[in-house]
Amino acid sequence: xxxxxxxxxxxxxxxxxxxxxxxxxxxxxxxxxxxxxxxxxxxxxxxxxxxxxxxxxxxxxxxxxxxxxxxxxxxxxxxxxxxxxxxxxxxxxxxxxxxxxxxxxxxxxxxxxxxxxxxxxxxxxxxxxxxxxxxxxxxxxxxxxxxxxxxxxxxxxxxxxxxxxxxxxxxxxxxxxxxxxxxxxxxxxxxxxxxxxxxxxxxxxxxxxxxxxxxxxxxxxxxxxxxxxxxxxxxxxxxxxxxxxxxxxxxxxxxxxxxxxxxxxxxxxxxxxxxxxxxxxxxxxxxxxxxxxxxxxxxxxxxxxxxxxxxxxxxxxxxxxxxxxxxxxxxxxxxxxxxxxxxxxxxxxxxxxxxxxxxxxxxxxxxxxxxxxxxxxxxxx
Amino acid sequence: xxxxxxxxxxxxxxxxxxxxxxxxxxxxxxxxxxxxxxxxxxxxxxxxxxxxxxxxxxxxxxxxxxxxxxxxxxxxxxxxxxxxxxxxxxxxxxxxxxxxxxxxxxxxxxxxxxxxxxxxxxxxxxxxxxxxxxxxxxxxxxxxxxxxxxxxxxxxxxxxxxxxxxxxxxxxxxxxxxxxxxxxxxxxxxxxxxxxxxxxxxxxxxxxxxxxxxxxxxxxxx
Numbered sequence: 268x269x270x271x272x273x274x275x276x277x278x279x280x281x282x283x284x285x286x287x288x289x290x291x292x293x294x295x296x297x298x299x300x301x302x303x304x305x306x307x308x309x310x311x312x313x314x315x316x317x318x319x320x321x322x323x324x325x326x327x328x329x330x331x332x333x334x335x336x337x338x339x340x341x342x343x344x345x346x347x348x349x350x351x352x353x354x355x356x357x358x359x360x361x362x363x364x365x366x367x368x369x370x371x372x373x374x375x376x377x378x379x380x381x382x383x384x385x386x387x388x389x390x391x392x393x394x395x396x397x398x399x400x401x402x403x404x405x406x407x408x409x410x411x412x413x414x415x416x417x418x419x420x421x422x423x424x425x426x427x428x429x430x431x432x433x434x435x436x437x438x439x440x441x442x443x444x445x446x447x448x449x450x451x452x453x454x455x456x457x458x459x460x461x462x463x464x465x466x467x468x469x470x471x472x473x474x475x476x477x478x479x480x481x482x483x484x485x486x487x488x489x490x491x492x493x494x495x496x497x498x499x500x501x502x503x504x505x506x507x508x509x510x511x512x513x514x515x516x517x518x519x520x521x522x523x524x525x526x527x528x529x530x531x532x533x534x535x536x537x538x539x540x541x542x543x544x545x546x547x548x549x550x551x552x553x554x555x556x557x558x559x560x561x562x563x564x565x566x567x568x569x570x571x572x573x574x575x576x577x578x579x580x581x582x583x584x585x586x587x588x589x590x591x592x593x594x595x596x597x598x599x600x601x602x603x604x605x606x607x608x609x610x611x612x613x614x615x616x617x618x619x620x621x622x623x624x625x626x627x628x629x630x631x632x633x634x635x636x637x638x639x640x641x642x643x644x645x646x647x648x
Numbered sequence: 649x650x651x652x653x654x655x656x657x658x659x660x661x662x663x664x665x666x667x668x669x670x671x672x673x674x675x676x677x678x679x680x681x682x683x684x685x686x687x688x689x690x691x692x693x694x695x696x697x698x699x700x701x702x703x704x705x706x707x708x709x710x711x712x713x714x715x716x717x718x719x720x721x722x723x724x725x726x727x728x729x730x731x732x733x734x735x736x737x738x739x740x741x742x743x744x745x746x747x748x749x750x751x752x753x754x755x756x757x758x759x760x761x762x763x764x765x766x767x768x769x770x771x772x773x774x775x776x777x778x779x780x781x782x783x784x785x786x787x788x789x790x791x792x793x794x795x796x797x798x799x800x801x802x803x804x805x806x807x808x809x810x811x812x813x814x815x816x817x818x819x820x821x822x823x824x825x826x827x828x829x830x831x832x833x834x835x836x837x838x839x840x841x842x843x844x845x846x847x848x849x850x851x852x853x854x855x856x857x858x859x860x861x862x863x864x865x866x867x868x869x870x
Binding site: 269273276277280549550553554555556557558559560561563641642645 | 699702704705724725728729731732733737739743745746747748756757759760804805808
């Protein structure tokens with residue numbers, strides 16, 4: 268029998284009250300942990316969707332500059348500014364394509380045939396040549412077009428011309444430059460002949476050494492924007508950073524909501540503890556008069572708050588794991604995000620926050636109990 | 649040396665309407681083994697005297713020496729340890745801790761002193777000596793009769809071998825027969841174990857037990 272034991276007995280003496288207080292903590296811990304997990308999973312999802320990890324610079328016409336597309340001359344200026352790094356200009360359009368009897372709309376990317384292998388990986392077939400009438404299709408497009416017969420070797424009619432599918436691309440995910448998964452990739456020369464165009468929409472620069480990224484970016488800006496802003500340059504590193512920042516602030520915001528519910532739970536513990544002190548004033552008087560010191564009384568009540576907090580945090584931790592599983596599985600689509608170390612840390616953080624909140628809520632009632640005047644407390648009815 | 653010595657003790661409670669003098673210069677010596685009765689009408693300062701003797705309060709002026717220690721300038725912790733180690737309290741309301749079983753209530757002061765091994769045996773021994781049957785040891789205080797609760801409370805007061813027992817109306821909540829039995833028990837502790845006893849009471853029948861009766865009127869011994 269110790270002070271902890273006394274605290275434990277008092278908690279179980281008022282089991283309904285204690286249970287309600289524990290439920291408050293449980294909800295708070297779940298809220299904080301699952302919000303953290305949700306935010307983290309969103310971040311992880313972004314990370315997975317973005318294939319390029321920061322080695323790409325995208326150059327596009329500056330808005331309001333009068334430049335709508337890049338001429339060959341401008342492209343070669345950019346190429347010069349980019350030094351030894353590979354520069355891949357491309358154009359894109361949307362057009363009606365016919366496969367067999369089926370007509371549908373599709374995104375078309377036109378890239379110089381020689382550059383395609385440096386930008387896109389193939390899953391099957393071969394890359395098209397500049398001289399032939401070949402094209403490649405995105406992996407998702409191929410997957411979704413089984414019924415229409417759009418597959419390796421099929422013939423696609425665009426306008427009056429016919430292209431043969433020479434290859435299928437590997438799935439690339441969401442990119443900042445081009446998104447070829449649902450698109451058709453044609454050699455630029457064919458595009459230029461077919462649509463009678465000789466300009467490029469954007470230019471992609473693949474930077475070999477990631478440390479050169481800023482230097483290359485500056486060189487391009489300096490070269491192109493000498494008199495007025497002709498181009499805008501964005502690098503994926505900066506975009507990635509801003510996306511992760513956004514994901515982080517989503518996490519913080521969601522956890523803030525969780526924290527509020529935990530603070531509410533803390534107030535309920537404070538309330539329970541105040542009740543516990545008020546109805547035991549006489550008992551405290553007895554304990555003090557037969558020789559229990561102030562800090563011992565204080566300890567007893569803090570233990571009481573801690574018991575509520577720890578029980579709540581443990582139950583909350585287990586339930587957060589379940590909630591986290593459900594949430595990542597349903598909302599984000601993959602429970603794997605839960606097994607990420609950061610997600611687990613959010614559960615631990617939620618539990619710790621719950622325990623600390625409980626202990627903090629117990630401090631004032633405990634202090635109050637310890638500083639009761641024993642004579643008055645003894646007389647209390 | 650006396651167990652309790654009051655040397656010109658006054659206690660004044662400052663109130664907005666004017667100071668209330670609860671004790672006005674009390675001189676008192678209580679020797680070891682004495683059975684002292686403190687009597688007096690309400691408002692005579694009995695409770696204040698009891699609180700100061702019990703180290704629950706300190707005098708406004710004068711000096712109180714309990715078990716050889718002066719309590720006037722003691723800190724709260726020192727007063728608490730004084731109560732724990734030197735004084736056994738018996739209350740009118742029994743005041744057992746409802747969370748603890750009878751034997752745990754008696755064991756509690758031992759645990760406060762940090763005694764772990766043998767504390768249960770010591771508690772049981774004291775309980776038997778005040779006449780509680782073993783079947784009642786593990787009951788909660790509320791399941792016992794008033795007389796038995798007061799016996800358990802006396803056991804709790806005795807378990808740390810205090811220098812004296814301080815009883816505040818120990819029979820005030822009991823019927824005459826049970827009250828007499830409790831007084832007999834206290835008297836027995838005084839006679840057989842030589843325990844010093846100070847009892848505050850209204851009950852004139854108790855004078856029969858006491859070696860000496862101190863009459864308080866308006867904060868003075870008469």
